[in-house]
């Protein structure tokens with residue numbers, strides 16, 4: 001049986017670090033669906049597409065191909081790098097990610113990637129939409145201040161110039177957008193287990209989840 005692990009939660013809750021580590025320890029695939037929303041968001045923005053125009057978005061998406069291969073993402077055959085990791089790309093991901101057309105396009109792709117394999121997938125709607133059949137569903141949370149601080153450290157390490165206050169503001173704004181949109185909002189799946197990582201190390205969160213995986217997979 002394939003072991004499917006869904007990790008959802010708001011920006012900066014530690015999903016990416018935890019999901020990556022889990023996949024490594026279990027020797028299974030890892031999918032970062034936020035990266036896919038960032039790729040599409042940034043691309044649509046660069047094409048000058050109005051986030052409210054279904055027609056314009058559809059036209060562009062018809063000519064776009066996104067691929068996932070060996071942990072790397074490709075847009076129209078071109079490998080994606082750190083350009084999608086800026087705070088601004090996160091905002092575009094949120095804005096365009098509220099479009100039903102974008103969600104349909106990416107959900108289909110994500111479901112295909114997750115089918116017939118063991119995988120840890122992380123995002124906002126994995127347990128509810130992409131892998132409702134996952135044996136393990138985790139809803140990872142942390143206070144906005146802790147999350148902003150983590151993002152601040154992460155971006156600083158990458159040499160990017162950022163302000164903590166601005167990051168906190170963006171996180172609160174993104175939470176609001178992600179939780180209030182009509183399609184696939186950020187909500188905890190009924191059968192998800194909530195873990196608050198505010199006062200836990202990555203190792204502690206990973207251990208907690210591995211215990212659950214042992215019982216269910």
Ligand code: C5P
Nearest residue numbers: 011033034035037093094097123124125
């Ligand atoms: O996880 P990350 O911060 O990279 O995600 C960027 C944005 O992409 C989120 O704020 C959210 O708006 C969107 N997203 C989404 N559904 C997912 C993953 C990400 O709407 N499954």
